[in-house]
Amino acid sequence: MAEVLIADDSEFMRNLLREILEEDHNIIGEVENGVEAVEMFKEEEPDLVMMDIVMPIRDGIEATDEIKTEYPNSNVIMCTSVGQEEKMKEAVKAGADGYITKPFQKPSVIEAIQDVVPS
Secondary structure, eight states, X not given: OOEEEEEOSXXXXXXXXXXXXXXXXXXXXXXXXXXXXXXXXXXXXXXXXXXXXXXXXXXXXXXXXXHHXXXXXXXXXXXXETTOHHHHHHHHHTTOOEEEXXXXXXXXXXXXXXXXXXX
């Protein structure tokens, strides 16, 4: 059972991801911005971070870059809205391992995780 950190500034999206993931994964925490995501990652070192791109204080691309620089073997899946292709390219350059597009459905989320975190 993979340990997952959810980073999204939308409570609705965090709840949706938690509902999709909690059956098969251990949710170790939920945060609202990139600063909190990096801090909690350092404390918990989860198997996977579900990272929103657009967040206040520090966006998901900057947070992913910092996590990947310090923890090259970490796994980060970006959560992006339709129409954010340019930001997705930046996220991949920052080291994102995969992405899902909002609004997401359970099968696409599970598939993205399986591609990144071996069970």
